[in-house]
Amino acid sequence: MKRKLSAGLMLLLPAIAVGQQAPAPNKTPTFEVADIKPSDPSVVKEGKGRMLPGGRIEVPGYTLRSLILFTYGVTDDMISGGAKWVNEDRFDIIAKAPAGAPDNALRSMMKSLLADRFKLVMHQEDKLMPAYALTLAKNGPALQSGSGDGASLCHWTELEGGLRRRECSHITMSEFAKELPATGGIGIVLPVSDQTGLTGTYDFQFEVGSIRRKLGGESPGGADFAPDPLDTDGPNIFAALQKIGLHLESKKIPMPAMVIDSAAKPTTN
Numbered sequence: 001m002k003r004k005l006s007a008g009l010m011l012l013l014p015a016i017a018v019g020q021q022a023p024a025p026n027k028t029p030t031f032e033v034a035d036i037k038p039s040d041p042s043v044v045k046e047g048k049g050r051m052l053p054g055g056r057i058e059v060p061g062y063t064l065r066s067l068i069l070f071t072y073g074v075t076d077d078m079i080s081g082g083a084k085w086v087n088e089d090r091f092d093i094i095a096k097a098p099a100g101a102p103d104n105a106l107r108s109m110m111k112s113l114l115a116d117r118f119k120l121v122m123h124q125e126d127k128l129m130p131a132y133a134l135t136l137a138k139n140g141p142a143l144q145s146g147s148g149d150g151a152s153l154c155h156w157t158e159l160e161g162g163l164r165r166r167e168c169s170h171i172t173m174s175e176f177a178k179e180l181p182a183t184g185g186i187g188i189v190l191p192v193s194d195q196t197g198l199t200g201t202y203d204f205q206f207e208v209g210s211i212r213r214k215l216g217g218e219s220p221g222g223a224d225f226a227p228d229p230l231d232t233d234g235p236n237i238f239a240a241l242q243k244i245g246l247h248l249e250s251k252k253i254p255m256p257a258m259v260i261d262s263a264a265k266p267t268t269n
Contacts, residue, residue, distance in 0.1 A: 028108045028112045029098075029101065029109050030112050030113070030116075031109050032096050032097065032098050034094075034095040034113055036091055036268065037091065037092055037268050038089065038092075038268070039090035039091055039092050043060075043061045047060035055096060055098065055099070055101050055106070056095070056096050057110075059094075061091075062090060064086045064089070064263060065079060065082065065086050065087050067091075067110075067114060071111055071114060075191050078127070078129070078191060078255060086260060086263055102151055117266040118263050118264060119262065120260070121263070122259060122261055123258075124256050124257070124258055125257055125259055126254040127255055128252050129255050129257070130251075131192065131250075131251070132190055132192045132249065132251075133193050133248070133251055134177045134180075134192050134194050134196055134246060135195050135196055135246070135248075136197070136245060136247065137241075137242055137245045137246060137247040141202075141245035142204075143202040143204045146170040146202050152170050152171035152175050153170065153171070154168040155167055162209055162210045164208055164210070165205055165206070165207045167205040168204055169203045170202075170203065171202060172200070173196045173198045177192040185210065186211070187211050187236070188237060196246070205244075206240040206241060206243060207234070207240060208237055208240045209233040210233050
């Protein structure tokens with residue numbers, strides 16, 4: 001069965017080391033084969049990245065900037081620097097991971113690919129920006145301790161009446177916070193900072209309705225934050241998290257932004 005990946009990643013991604021290039025490919029997992037070529041000039045937007053059975057990844061029509069978003073799970077305003085082509089030139093990537101490689105190793109493989117083929121070097125700086133703080137609600141968390149010792153996982157289950165259930169297992173709050181902006185259909189378009197103080201892994205689930213439209217007024221990134229900018233059929237993400245003892249509050253927060261120091265267009269295979 002095909003699994004779709006959004007540009008924010010779908011993979012939960014660890015923070016990059018400050019002031020360092022991504023680890024050399026011979027020190028981290030790498031793809032067995034990685035084909036990179038310029039996209040058809042008629043392509044004006046990126047396609048949908050896909051992770052297929054057997055560790056195959058297809059990323060069509062992505063700029064290097066989009067590839068960074070895809071790989072590191074950050075929002076667009078958390079990236080700066082880079083030449084003009086970084087934001088404009090598009091590439092098609094097809095890569096094959098070694099047999100049996102776990103999903104969480106694919107993020108390391110993508111980082112190695114960007115460092116090796118695009119010669120990408122970045123450093124990290126704190127930047128004050130609109131974001132959401134993930135904190136504990138007044139009634140405290142209603143979470144179960146993480147079960148098993150496998151990789152963290154979140155997935156959707158479709159319910160009746162336009163509702164969807166998000167089920168997460170063996171996930172830390174830090175991972176969950178990074179995943180929220182990349183979770184489609186919930187309306188979180190700003191980065192999320194974990195400020196719960198929880199350090200373990202947890203199992204939990206919540207239900208949200210389908211988003212119909214945004215309410216009028218300032219966007220979440222504007223000068224005034226709307227605590228509930230969503231118009232939904234059923235509970236929105238704010239109400240859903242409140243039921244499991246978590247709270248999202250919009251504010252300006254120092255967030256780890258990524259600065260592109262240098263990059264080069266990849267040579268074709």
